[in-house]
Structure formats: structure tokens, C-alpha cells
Amino acid sequence: MKYRFAEMIWYETKEAAEQDRVAVLPVATYEDHGPHLPVDTDVVLCTGICERAVARIPSEAVLAPPVPHGYSPHHMDFHGTLTIGWDTFIKYVRDVCCSLAHHGFKRILIVNGHGSNASPLDLAARLTNIEYEGKILCASVNHWDTRKIKEVGAEVRDSEYGGTSHGGEYETALYLALKPDLVDMSRAVDERSPLPPSFKTDLLAGTHPQGSAARLIPYWSSQTVSGVLGDATKATVEKGEKFLEAATEGLVELIRELRGTEIPPRRDQHEEHISRKTAWT
Numbered sequence: 475m476k477y478r479f480a481e482m483i484w485y486e487t488k489e490a491a492e493q494d495r496v497a498v499l500p501v502a503t504y505e506d507h508g509p510h511l512p513v514d515t516d517v518v519l520c521t522g523i524c525e526r527a528v529a530r531i532p533s534e535a536v537l538a539p540p541v542p543h544g545y546s547p548h549h550m551d552f553h554g555t556l557t558i559g560w561d562t563f564i565k566y567v568r569d570v571c572c573s574l575a576h577h578g579f580k581r582i583l584i585v586n587g588h589g590s591n592a593s594p595l596d597l598a599a600r601l602t603n604i605e606y607e608g609k610i611l612c613a614s615v616n617h618w619d620t621r622k623i624k625e626v627g628a629e630v631r632d633s634e635y636g637g638t639s640h641g642g643e644y645e646t647a648l649y650l651a652l653k654p655d656l657v658d659m660s661r662a663v664d665e666r667s668p669l670p671p672s673f674k675t676d677l678l679a680g681t682h683p684q685g686s687a688a689r690l691i692p693y694w695s696s697q698t699v700s701g702v703l704g705d706a707t708k709a710t711v712e713k714g715e716k717f718l719e720a721a722t723e724g725l726v727e728l729i730r731e732l733r734g735t736e737i738p739p740r741r742d743q744h745e746e747h748i749s750r751k752t753a754w755t
């Protein structure tokens with residue numbers, strides 16, 4: 475059964491939409507990932523996880539062609555970064571999602587592979603829902619934020635808090651599992667953010683236990699010399715395979731959860747028949 479949107483004949487995409495399959499859209503970016511990883515790290519990881527997840531449940535999902543470029547202006551001090559204006563990026567992804575919705579896909583899941591894409595992609599998903607006036611469900615998620623990868627990630631990782639940020643243990647291990655020949659572990663480093671707890675990040679752990687969940691994204695070159703924030707030295711192929719399986723399974727679970735979610739009808743409270751008394755009951 476075909477699951478890649480790009481490989482379908484046009485009427486097959488119609489059938490996929492009629493089967494209520496969830497359209498899964500990988501979105502990433504090209505940027506520095508330290509002295510040991512290629513600049514396509516976010517693209518390889520995000521598309522690799524999405525590909526595996528959708529292939530596992532082809533009758534329930536479709537893999538939309540990925541959006542490889544993202545929002546990375548704070549990485550431009552490093553060679554290799556390609557960035558898209560925030561508004562162009564949001565509108566571009568919204569337009570891709572609206573195209574899918576136009577053809578009948580009622581549930582769309584944007585899967586993000588780059589931290590700084592998260593806010594713009596949240597908006598792209600919301601704008602799609604607004605554009606379709608609540609008749610579809612468009613959601614977004616980071617591939618390190620599903621239930622299963624959070625659970626397994628905490629068991630598998632060896633680095634302390636901050637070790638699985640950008641180019642660290644998680645991303646390096648995943649790349650090792652997917653394309654080991656392109657990782658130079660002899661150059662892997664452990665470099666940490668100088669910021670206080672409330673502004674530190676860790677992909678798998680989320681908020682620092684001694685900090686608040688604040689958001690601060692300074693220029694990358696002001697925090698790291700190598701480009702890495704995390705402990706890449708702890709990465710191994712074996713851990714990468716466990717991360718990959720958990721991220722894939724977590725995404726499968728989420729796709730199924732979204733597919734099983736009814737689209738709740740809107741109730742326009744301006745309509746005359748809704749009285750002051752019944753509006754809240």
C-alpha cells in the first residue's frame with residue numbers, strides 16, 4: 475500500500491483523503507550541528523522518523539512531501555545555515571496544510587525537527603484550523619515530544635540535564651542509527667549552555683527541574699563555540715536505535731490519537747436561539 479503522497483497518482487491522493495488517513499508533514503531546517511554532524515541533521519532525523527511511523531500504518535496515514543527549510547536566523551553566524559523569514563515560513567507551511575485540507579484531508583499532523591520551528595509551526599497549524607473554520611484538525615509536535623520518546627528517552631540517555639539539546643546525545647545517536655558513515659565521532663564534544671536554569675534547554679527532559687519554563691533564544695554563537703549544546707560524546711548506535719524506535723512508536727500513537735479525534739462542532743454564541751441561560755449548559 476502506498477503511503478508516500480509524492481509517489482501517488484492524483485486519484486490515489488483523493489482515495490487516501492477519503493480513507494480519512496492522517497497527513498503527516500515533516501518540517502526541519504539546514505543548520506550547523508557541531509563539528510561531527512552534517513547540516514542536514516534535522517532533516518534526516520525528522521523525515522527518518524516520519525517515514526518509519528507512516529510506513530508502519532499505511533492505511534491510517536500519508537507521508538506528505540517534507541518542508542526541508544525552517545527558521546534559523548540565530549544560527550547564521552555558523553556556515554551551512556539556511557533560514558527562511560518567519561512570516562514566509564509560517565505562510566508557506568500554512569499553505570501546504572491548506573492545500574492538503576482543500577483536497578479532503580481532515581486531519582494533519584506537522585512533525586517538527588528543529589527547536590526554533592516550534593512556535594512558527596504552532597501558528598501555521600492554528601492558521602490552517604482558522605482558515606478551514608474549525609472543520610479540520612491540524613496539530614503540530616516536535617519528534618522528541620511524544621509520550622513514548624519522553625518515557626524511553628529518560629531511561630536510555632546517559633547525559634545529565636542539558637545533554638540532549640542541539641547536536642547532543644539524542645540527535646547524534648539518531649544520526650548514528652540512520653547514517654553512521656556521515657558522523658565523525660572523533661570530533662564529538664560536550665558543550666553546555668552558560669544560561670541559568672530557567673533558560674536552559676534539553677530536548678528530552680524539557681524544563682530544568684530547578685527552573686521555570688521560560689523561553690529565551692539568544693544567538694547560537696553567544697552560547698557555544700562548537701555549535702553543540704549537549705553531550706555528543708555519549709551517543710552510540712545502540713542508543714540511537716532505541717531512540718529511533720521510541721520516537722517512531724510515539725509518533726504512531728499520536729497519529730492514531732489524532733485520527734480517532736472527532737472534530738468538535740463550533741457553536742456560534744451569537745445565534746439568537748442560544749439564550750443567556752442555555753449558553754453555559
Ligand SMILES: [Zn+2]
Pocket residue numbers: 507515516587588589640641645
Ligand atoms: Zn537539530
